Amino acid sequence: MNPSLAVIFLTLFSGAGFGLMAVVAIVNDFAIDGGLSPLRTAILVALSLLLVTMGMISSTAHLANPKNAWRAFTRWRTSWLAREGVFAVLFYPVAIAYLGWVFFRNTTRGDGALVLANTAAVIGLITIFCQGMIYACLRTIRQWHTPLVPANFYAMGLALGMTMLATSQVLTRGPDLVLISTACALLVAAAVMKAIYYFWIGAPSGTTLQTATGFTRGKVRLLDQGHTFGTFLTHEFSNCIPAARARNFRIAVYVLGFLAPIAILIAGAHGLLRLGVLFAPLLAFIGIGIERYLFFVQAKHVINLYHGRMPGPLPQMHPALRAGAGAADTMINKTRLVPSYEKR
Amino acid sequence: MRLGLVIDLDTCVGCHACATACKEWNTSAMTAPLTDYDPYGKEPSGVWFNRIRHYEIGEYPNNKTINFPMSCMHCENAECVTVCPTGASYKRAEDGIVLVDQDKCMGCNYCSWACPYGARELDRESGTMKKCTLCVDRIYDETLPVEERQPACVLACPAHARLFGDLDDPESTTSRAVRERGGYALMPELNYNPTNHYLPPRTRPAISTSDLPRGSLARKVKEWVNRVIER
Numbered sequence: 001m002n003p004s005l006a007v008i009f010l011t012l013f014s015g016a017g018f019g020l021m022a023v024v025a026i027v028n029d030f031a032i033d034g035g036l037s038p039l040r041t042a043i044l045v046a047l048s049l050l051l052v053t054m055g056m057i058s059s060t061a062h063l064a065n066p067k068n069a070w071r072a073f074t075r076w077r078t079s080w081l082a083r084e085g086v087f088a089v090l091f092y093p094v095a096i097a098y099l100g101w102v103f104f105r106n107t108t109r110g111d112g113a114l115v116l117a118n119t120a121a122v123i124g125l126i127t128i129f130c131q132g133m134i135y136a137c138l139r140t141i142r143q144w145h146t147p148l149v150p151a152n153f154y155a156m157g158l159a160l161g162m163t164m165l166a167t168s169q170v171l172t173r174g175p176d177l178v179l180i181s182t183a184c185a186l187l188v189a190a191a192v193m194k195a196i197y198y199f200w201i202g203a204p205s206g207t208t209l210q211t212a213t214g215f216t217r218g219k220v221r222l223l224d225q226g227h228t229f230g231t232f233l234t235h236e237f238s239n240c241i242p243a244a245r246a247r248n249f250r251i252a253v254y255v256l257g258f259l260a261p262i263a264i265l266i267a268g269a270h271g272l273l274r275l276g277v278l279f280a281p282l283l284a285f286i287g288i289g290i291e292r293y294l295f296f297v298q299a300k301h302v303i304n305l306y307h308g309r310m311p312g313p314l315p316q317m318h319p320a321l322r323a324g325a326g327a328a329d330t331m332i333n334k335t336r337l338v339p340s341y342e343k344r
Numbered sequence: 345m346r347l348g349l350v351i352d353l354d355t356c357v358g359c360h361a362c363a364t365a366c367k368e369w370n371t372s373a374m375t376a377p378l379t380d381y382d383p384y385g386k387e388p389s390g391v392w393f394n395r396i397r398h399y400e401i402g403e404y405p406n407n408k409t410i411n412f413p414m415s416c417m418h419c420e421n422a423e424c425v426t427v428c429p430t431g432a433s434y435k436r437a438e439d440g441i442v443l444v445d446q447d448k449c450m451g452c453n454y455c456s457w458a459c460p461y462g463a464r465e466l467d468r469e470s471g472t473m474k475k476c477t478l479c480v481d482r483i484y485d486e487t488l489p490v491e492e493r494q495p496a497c498v499l500a501c502p503a504h505a506r507l508f509g510d511l512d513d514p515e516s517t518t519s520r521a522v523r524e525r526g527g528y529a530l531m532p533e534l535n536y537n538p539t540n541h542y543l544p545p546r547t548r549p550a551i552s553t554s555d556l557p558r559g560s561l562a563r564k565v566k567e568w569v570n571r572v573i574e575r
Contacts, residue, residue: 063450064471071430073429139460140458207460221399222399226360226395227395
C-alpha cells in the first residue's frame with residue numbers, strides 16, 4: 001500500500017491522544033500513586049486534545065476532495081471510517097468539559113469529574129477500536145484482516161499515553177516507580193503484541209493469481225499488464241520494500257519504540273536523567289511511527305496479484321513456517337510506477 | 345434484476361476495443377470526464393473503467409494466452425459500498441448497479457482499498473472516485489434503438505466476447521451462457537459474490553498431425569532450397 005503520511009500521523013497521534021486520556025482517567029479513578037494534581041491533569045488532557053487534533057487535521061490531507069469531508073459522519077451504520085469520525089468528534093465536548101471542570105474547580109475529585117473523565121476515556125478507546133477496524137475489516141488485505149490490528153492499536157496507544165504520563169511525573173516530581181513500572185509493562189505488552197502480529201502476517205493466504213483468474217489447475221503467469229505506465233492501482237497498491245530493509249525497520253521499531261523508552265524510563269526511575277527523560281516519549285513516537293509506516297507499506301492488496309506482483313503458485317508464508325523455500329517477500333522491488341516492458 | 349456482464353475468455357482477442365469504447369463513452373457520460381495525465385508525454389496515465397491484462401496459462405507446450413478484461417463486477421456483497429463513510433457509493437436496488445455519487449465523494453480512497461478487483465480509480469483532477477457505471481446512461485435511454493441499449497464495451501467488442509444481461513433471470517443469454525459454459529466468478533473465497541462472470545476457454549481436441557502427408561523427395565528438396573535461400 002501507499003504509505004500516506006496523513007494516515008500514518010492520524011493513527012499515530014490520535015491513538016496516542018486517546019491512550020493518554022484513558023490512562024489519565026484510570027490513574028485518577030484509582031488514585032494510583034495519589035492520583036494526578038488538577039494542574040497536571042489539565043495539562044495532560046490538553047495534550048491529549050492537541051494530539052487528537054493533530055491526527056484529525058492530518059487525516060484531511062489524505063482526502064482528494066475535502067470539501068465533502070463533513071459527509072463522512074453520515075454512514076455510521078455500515079462504515080468503520082464514519083464511526084471513527086463520529087466518536088472522534090464526540091470525544092471533544094466531553095474531554096473539553098473535563099478539562100474545564102478540572103481547571104476551574106481545581107480538583108479532580110467529585111462525581112462530575114469522575115463521569116466526564118471516564119466518558120471521555122471510553123469514547124477515546126472506542127475511537128481506537130474503530131480506527132483499527134477500518135483496516136481489520138478489509139478482506140482484500142491479508143496483513144490487515146486480523147483482530148490483531150485493533151489489539152495492536154490499543155496496546156500502542158495506551159503504551160504511548162502511559163509513557164507520556166510517566167515522563168511528566170518524572171520531570172516535575174522526581175522518580176515515580178508506580179507509573180514508570182506501569183509504562184514499562186504497557187510498552188512490553190505492546191512489543192509482544194506486535195511480535196505476534198509480525199509472526200502471523202506471514203501466514204499463508206488463500207488468494208492467489210489462480211483463484212483471481214479462475215485458472216486453478218495450472219500455472220498462471222502475467223504476460224502484459226495492459227498499460228505502458230502506471231495507473232491509480234499501481235500507484236496506490238504496489239508500494240513495497242525489500243525484505244532486508246523491512247527487517248531493519250522492524251529492528252528500529254523494537255529498539256526505538258520499545259527498548260529505548262523502557263531503558264530511559266528505568267534510568268529516570270533511578271534519578272539518572274532529568275530533562276533527558278523527555279527522550280522516552282520522543283523515541284517511542286519515532287519507533288511507533290516507523291511501525292505505522294511498515295503497517296502500511298507491507299500491506300499487500302490482492303489487486304497486486306493481477307499485476308503479477310505477488311507470488312502466485314506459492315502461498316505467502318513466513319520463512320519460519322516454510323522450510324527452506326527462500327525469502328517470503330518475492331514481490332518485485334521496483335519503484336511504484338513500473339513500465340510493463342521492464343517486467344518481461 | 346441483477347444486471348451484469350459475462351466475458352468469454354475463449355473468444356476475447358485482447359484488442360482493448362472494450363476499454364477504448366468505454367473511455368470514449370464515459371468521458372462525456374454521467375461521471376465525466378475520465379481525466380488523462382500526461383496523455384501524449386513519456387508517462388501517460390489516466391482514469392479507465394476497464395483494464396485488460398494478458399496471462400499465460402499452463403506450461404509450454406500445453407500453454408495458452410488468455411486476455412483478461414476486468415471492470416466493476418457489480419458485486420452482490422459490495423464492500424466498497426459498505427465501507428463508504430459519506431454515502432457517495434451506492435448499489436441500486438432495482439438493477440444492482442454500483443455507482444458513485446460524484447457530488448458526495450470526498451476522495452478518501454477507502455472504497456478502492458475494499459475492492460479486490462481494482463474497479464475503482466481516483467480522478468486526481470476532480471478528487472473523486474470513478475468506476476464503471478455499466479453505461480447506466482445508455483442501457484435505459486429510450487431514444488436509442490433497442491439493440492443499442494447496451495454498455496459501450498459490449499457493443500464495441502469485435503469478437504462478441506462480452507454479453508450483457510440480467511443474471512437473475514435464468515433464461516437470459518448471460519445466465520444461459522454461465523450455465524452452459526461453466527461460467528465462474530473471480531476470487532470466490534473473498535465472498536464478494538460478483539455479478540460479472542467469466543466463461544473459461546472451450547476445450548477442443550488437439551488437431552491431429554498424423555494424417556498429414558509425409559515429406560516426399562520433391563518436398564524435401566523444396567525445404568532444403570528454402571533453407572539455403574534464407575541464409
